[in-house]
Amino acid sequence: MIEINQAGFYTSVQDLGRKSWRHLGVGLSGAMDPVALSVANLMLGNAIDAAGLEVTMGHACVTFHTDTEIALSGATVEATLDGRPLPNWWALSVRAGQQLRLGTVNAGVRSYLAFRGGLAVPSVMGSASTDLKGGYGGMQGRALKNGDMLDLCPMPALTRRNTGFGLPVMQRAPYAHQGDRADQTTPDGETVVPLVHILPAAQWPDLTPAAQQQLVNATWQVSPQSNRVGCRLEGPTLPMQRRHEMRSHGIMPGVVQLPPAGLPIVQLCDGNTSGGYPVIATVIEADLHMFAQLRPGTPVRFALCDIAYAAAITTRHQKFLDDIALRCELTRRRFH
Amino acid sequence: MTHPAAKPICSRQGEYAILCDLGIPTSSTADLTVQQKVWGMSACLSARDDVLEVVPGMNNLLVIFRSIQHDFDACQAFIHDAWETAGASASPGRQIIVPVVYGGQNGEDLGLVARHAGLTARDYIDLHAQGTYVVYALGSQPGFAYLGGLDPRLAVPRRDVPRPRVEAGSVIVGGSQAAILSRTTPCGWHIIGRTTLNCFDHTQERPALFTPGDTVRFEIQEVLP
Numbered sequence: 183m184i185e186i187n188q189a190g191f192y193t194s195v196q197d198l199g200r201k202s203w204r205h206l207g208v209g210l211s212g213a214m215d216p217v218a219l220s221v222a223n224l225m226l227g228n229a230i231d232a233a234g235l236e237v238t239m240g241h242a243c244v245t246f247h248t249d250t251e252i253a254l255s256g257a258t259v260e261a262t263l264d265g266r267p268l269p270n271w272w273a274l275s276v277r278a279g280q281q282l283r284l285g286t287v288n289a290g291v292r293s294y295l296a297f298r299g300g301l302a303v304p305s306v307m308g309s310a311s312t313d314l315k316g317g318y319g320g321m322q323g324r325a326l327k328n329g330d331m332l333d334l335c336p337m338p339a340l341t342r343r344n345t346g347f348g349l350p351v352m353q354r355a356p357y358a359h360q361g362d363r364a365d366q367t368t369p370d371g372e373t374v375v376p377l378v379h380i381l382p383a384a385q386w387p388d389l390t391p392a393a394q395q396q397l398v399n400a401t402w403q404v405s406p407q408s409n410r411v412g413c414r415l416e417g418p419t420l421p422m423q424r425r426h427e428m429r430s431h432g433i434m435p436g437v438v439q440l441p442p443a444g445l446p447i448v449q450l451c452d453g454n455t456s457g458g459y460p461v462i463a464t465v466i467e468a469d470l471h472m473f474a475q476l477r478p479g480t481p482v483r484f485a486l487c488d489i490a491y492a493a494a495i496t497t498r499h500q501k502f503l504d505d506i507a508l509r510c511e512l513t514r515r516r517f518h
Numbered sequence: 519m520t521h522p523a524a525k526p527i528c529s530r531q532g533e534y535a536i537l538c539d540l541g542i543p544t545s546s547t548a549d550l551t552v553q554q555k556v557w558g559m560s561a562c563l564s565a566r567d568d569v570l571e572v573v574p575g576m577n578n579l580l581v582i583f584r585s586i587q588h589d590f591d592a593c594q595a596f597i598h599d600a601w602e603t604a605g606a607s608a609s610p611g612r613q614i615i616v617p618v619v620y621g622g623q624n625g626e627d628l629g630l631v632a633r634h635a636g637l638t639a640r641d642y643i644d645l646h647a648q649g650t651y652v653v654y655a656l657g658s659q660p661g662f663a664y665l666g667g668l669d670p671r672l673a674v675p676r677r678d679v680p681r682p683r684v685e686a687g688s689v690i691v692g693g694s695q696a697a698i699l700s701r702t703t704p705c706g707w708h709i710i711g712r713t714t715l716n717c718f719d720h721t722q723e724r725p726a727l728f729t730p731g732d733t734v735r736f737e738i739q740e741v742l743p
Contacts, residue, residue: 202571204582205560206726207656207700207718306720315701316660318720384529384537429548430657430664432573432580434535456575456657464532492533493586 183247184297186330187281190242195301195320195332198231200309204455210435211311211319212451214410214474215292218256220503222296224510225253225273225349230503232300232335233310235326240287244295250334251275251298251344252282257290257475274346290475299335314410314452340517347513349506375401376476378469379487379495380438385422385460389440393420397446397462398484406478410452413473415482419444420462428458436465448473466492468499526601528594533586534570538597541577547694548576548666553654557607557730562600574655574730576664611653611731616698618647618689620711622742627708631674631691643741645669646710651696651734656726661700661718663728668696680706687713689736711736 186193196219199212213219213236220230235244240259246252253273254261261268262283263276276282284293303310303320312320321330386394396418405414420440432455433439439447439459448465449457450473465473466487476482526540538559540552556579560572563581573580587593620643621628632642651667658664668691676692684690684705690697692707699705700717717727728734 202582204580205571205573205656207658207660207662208725307725313660315703316718316720317701381530381532383531384539429541429546429576429578430655431537431539431575431578432535432582432657434532434580434582436532454658455573456655461531461537464530467533489530489533489586489588489590493588496533496586 183334184250184301184332185245185247186242186326186328186332187245188241188243188283189326189328189330190237190240190284192238193242193326194236194312194314195233195303195310195326196236196312197233197300197310199311199451200307200313200319203307204432204434207455208307208316209313209453209455210451211309211313211316213292213294213311214451215256215294215471217471217499217503218292218474219294219296221271221349221506222253222255222273222294223300224503224507225255225347226251226296226298227510227514228296228298228300232296233303233320234294234296234301237284237293237295239291240284240293243281243283245281246276246278247331248278248334249275249339250337251340253296254282254293255296256293258288259290259293260285260288269346269348272346272348273344275340275343291477292474297334299337302333302335342517344514344517349509375481375483376472377483377485378472379466379492380463380484381466381487381489381492383437383461383464385440386462388422388424388460389462390421390423393422396420398486401481401483402446404476404478404480404482408473408476408478410450412450412453413448413476415446415448417445420446422460425460428460430456430458433457433461434464436467436470437461438463438465466495468492468495525598528590528597530590531580534584535580535582536587536590536593536597537578537580538601539578540601548654548664550652550654550666551606552577553652553666553730554606555601555604556655558604559597559600560730561607562604563597573657575657576654607731611729611733613733613735614728615735615737616689616713616715617737617739618711618713619740619742620646620689620738624712624742625689625710628710631672631708631710634674635671637671640741642672642710643738645672646691646696647736647738649696649736651736653728653730653732653734655730656728659699659701659703660720661726661728663697663700663717663732663734665696665734668694670694672696674708676706677708680704684709685712686717687715689713 317323689711690707
């Protein structure tokens with residue numbers, strides 16, 4: 183069992199989401215950064231979709247009431263275990279009574295804390311994820327509060343404690359935008375602007391040619407109104423050459439909608455299952471997790487791609503996760 | 519079966535999904551005959567092994583595949599094929615009675631919408647409860663049903679500013695549509711009553727009360743002053 187001593191700004195139980203229920207109006211939910219949660223789970227030998235904690239902007243504290251093993255991934259956060267500094271992208275055994283504290287986040291937004299075996303919460307429509315709007319999943323369908331207790335799935339004890347290991351491979355992870363990488367050769371004073379790849383969608387042809395150019399040429403800024411539902415972008419307003427009344431239609435996470443005001447919104451994990459705004463583009467699946475780590479005010483750019491490119495990047499991501507899975511499995515032989 | 523309309527318009531929505539629009543281009547409202555075709559196509563396409571799920575919308579459907587679809591033309595071809603071969607959904611659906619306490623604190627906009635329609639509050643309620651509504655599709659929030667069949671006299675533009683919090687079970691009208699709010703959320707529609715019926719229970723094997731194709735009738739349980 184674990185106890186939430188400090189829930190922070192917004193901490194919730196998430197896995198990889200609730201799939202194939204959109205026809206009932208049930209959205210995906212799930213980890214905003216599925217790559218980070220998957221890697222944390224792989225480090226512990228879990229299934230990649232085991233339930234863990236998503237912590238928003240650090241400043242959270244958890245006490246372990248049983249011996250277990252944990253992994254920390256995602257944002258670059260100042261973390262301590264019983265006061266001693268703990269690296270990010272790190273897995274280790276912890277004893278009952280120990281306390282993990284997340285402090286200031288130096289890059290990114292969301293941290294993931296995975297537990298060996300995963301958090302034991304009831305499965306709702308095939309997922310442990312918290313759906314705040316639906317009011318189900320995770321801890322009674324709500325964000326975690328101070329004092330909440332969560333069970334862990336029972337697991338056999340390790341034959342040898344994990345004294346801690348990290349993933350140097352994460353230096354090559356798709357987190358270039360976080361700007362915290364030792365091997366990064368960015369000139370001084372220049373920030374890395376994350377580049378998000380998009381595919382044209384139904385109303386792409388309805389944008390004026392100038393607006394199509396602006397979408398990919400402009401440097402957009404993440405609006406403070408962004409959250410798990412969607413990322414609102416600030417920048418030039420995009421005119422459409424024709425605007426017709428849209429009937430409500432199904433939408434996926436990653437669609438780039440253009441409300442009448444002309445500023446795009448990217449729908450994310452907690453986004454609606456249907457909408458009526460024009461859909462001008464969709465963010466490719468392999469780039470969608472970037473939005474999990476973009477703070478308000480962060481610049482972001484779009485680049486058009488085609489389906490072959492999107493598929494190639496997805497294959498590369500899958501290979502990246504497969505490599506990590508293998509590396510973790512080899513490392514974990516020491517403990518089993 | 520012959521189709522006077524042009525073939526439905528298909529477009530990519532990301533790597534995994536294709537949106538198929540059957541709607542009449544010159545109309546912004548959804549047509550029931552077209553919607554029956556949407557249900558028929560949904561049943562037909564959902565049965566395919568490579569389809570994860572089909573999300574019916576208002577005179578359109580989103581086909582979500584299990585894997586990345588490289589060949590858009592091939593997908594479009596079999597979606598068009600489904601459009602040609604699938605019959606309009608024959609299943610009559612269930613009839614669901616929704617008991618409503620209208621007006622008063624349960625329907626704070628009743629006076630406003632009745633005035634807009636040039637009716638007394640009681641006449642507005644009677645017309646609302648006399649109608650037979652059809653569940654076109656679910657979406658927007660868990661178990662929320664898009665209902666067609668509102669008497670045109672009862673149509674009323676949505677609020678300029680949505681209310682930040684409207685209770686689940688609120689019976690609402692917005693534009694030419696009627697609905698029941700399934701979750702407590704912000705809402706820009708007008709509230710005319712409240713039902714105790716739960717539109718979505720995640721603990722049930724069939725969590726959503728409504729299914730596309732069901733007919734819905736509102737029953738006057740009480741009218742609050």
